[in-house]
Amino acid sequence: MFRGIFHNSVDEKGRTSIPARFREQIRESHETPLVLTLGFDQCLFLYPMDAWKKIEEKLSSLDTLNAEVRQFQRTILKATDEVEMDQQGRIVISPVLRKEAGIGKAVVVVGMLHRIEIWDKEKYENYHAQTTQSLELLGQKLSDKGIQSLTL
Amino acid sequence: MFRGIFHNSVDEKGRTSIPARFREQIRESHETPLVLTLGFDQCLFLYPMDAWKKIEEKLSSLDTLNAEVRQFQRTILKATDEVEMDQQGRIVISPVLRKEAGIGKAVVVVGMLHRIEIWDKEKYENYHAQTTQSLELLGQKLSDKGIQSLTL
DNA sequence: CAAGTTTTCCCCACTTTTCCCCACTAGTTG
DNA sequence: CAACTAGTGGGGAAAAGTGGGGAAAACTTG
Numbered sequence: 323m324f325r326g327i328f329h330n331s332v333d334e335k336g337r338t339s340i341p342a343r344f345r346e347q348i349r350e351s352h353e354t355p356l357v358l359t360l361g362f363d364q365c366l367f368l369y370p371m372d373a374w375k376k377i378e379e380k381l382s383s384l385d386t387l388n389a390e391v392r393q394f395q396r397t398i399l400k401a402t403d404e405v406e407m408d409q410q411g412r413i414v415i416s417p418v419l420r421k422e423a424g425i426g427k428a429v430v431v432v433g434m435l436h437r438i439e440i441w442d443k444e445k446y447e448n449y450h451a452q453t454t455q456s457l458e459l460l461g462q463k464l465s466d467k468g469i470q471s472l473t474l
Numbered sequence: 475m476f477r478g479i480f481h482n483s484v485d486e487k488g489r490t491s492i493p494a495r496f497r498e499q500i501r502e503s504h505e506t507p508l509v510l511t512l513g514f515d516q517c518l519f520l521y522p523m524d525a526w527k528k529i530e531e532k533l534s535s536l537d538t539l540n541a542e543v544r545q546f547q548r549t550i551l552k553a554t555d556e557v558e559m560d561q562q563g564r565i566v567i568s569p570v571l572r573k574e575a576g577i578g579k580a581v582v583v584v585g586m587l588h589r590i591e592i593w594d595k596e597k598y599e600n601y602h603a604q605t606t607q608s609l610e611l612l613g614q615k616l617s618d619k620g621i622q623s624l625t626l
Numbered sequence: 627c628a629a630g631t632t633t634t635c636c637c638c639a640c641t642t643t644t645c646c647c648c649a650c651t652a653g654t655t656g
Numbered sequence: 657c658a659a660c661t662a663g664t665g666g667g668g669a670a671a672a673g674t675g676g677g678g679a680a681a682a683c684t685t686g
Binding site: 627628629630631632633634635636637638639640641642643644645646647648649650651652653654655656 | 657658659660661662663664665666667668669670671672673674675676677678679680681682683684685686
Binding site for chain 1: 475477478495514515584585586587588591601605609610612613615616619
């Protein structure tokens with residue numbers, strides 16, 4: 323499981339460091355290469371291959387004769403890349419993905435349990451500035467909708 | 475599984491490069507030759523032979539007494555070619571297929587799990603310009619139709 | 627059936643991109 | 657305050673993509 327938040331940079335070549343703690347976890351208990359894809363809210367999701375394969379299975383089982391299914395598949399896969407860590411523990415973010423996620427020079431890397439999220443620093447701050455609901459209130463809303471109970 | 479997006483060109487002879495990563499996958503774990511066919515939405519689908527055979531099975535199991543089935547079969551097969559990679563990892567796209575898919579000098583090659591899609595660059599951009607529904611919305615639609623849930 | 631023509635495909639060569647490796651800096655720890 | 661580690665930057669070798677010449681094959685035609 324990935325936890326924690328890190329502030330890193332993206333260099334001229336589009337490379338960014340995977341936090342050392344995540345590197346170790348990946349090397350110890352996950353399959354490589356990694357899969358980098360455009361997730362929700364304009365940030366990138368980074369999955370170890372074993373986690374990604376579960377998503378792929380569902381994606382590829384959908385009916386290709388349905389135009390909306392094709393569109394859904396393409397929308398996800400057009401912004402999906404396999405990436406390898408280099409020996410310094412960095413990955414390259416392709417120009418396409420950088421553009422889609424609006425990624426500039428500074429990024430925030432967040433451990434989100436099964437996946438790692440990579441945000442453009444500014445977008446990250448905006449997101450949290452706009453969504454200043456208290457944890458208590460958010461939890462209450464989910465509970466009201468019957469989404470799930472959560473024992474902390 | 476094929477993943478990632480690549481921007482390549484088509485030369486005078488109608489050749490285009492298969493991205494190196496796909497080549498390796500094909501050589502390692504798939505049967506050749508490859509099958510190139512006119513897919514949906516005016517792009518070309520490229521399958522390794524083993525994947526194509528499964529499609530052929532389904533195609534041939536359809537009820538031939540039905541006129542629409544026959545038409546479906548013929549429409550697919552009239553624009554289907556066997557292609558081999560040359561030693562540089564390129565395939566030749568026949569003039570017929572180039573015309574049907576409106577393929578000019580620049581193409582986009584996209585890994586779509588079991589298949590590879592080859593798009594004329596302009597057509598690709600148009601497709602995604604016209605279908606800029608957010609991933610969230612698309613997922614919602616599929617969900618509403620009871621197609622499948624997908625946890626990202 | 628041979629000669630000419632076209633097409634295919636193999637190979638070489640060039641350009642661009644990628645990626646591997648080394649080195650530097652800053653921050654942390656013993 | 658030295659030694660380590662994490663993160664960063666850049667140069668050079670290797671690989672990927674591209675274009676074209678020429679030999680072999682196939683197809684035409686007299």
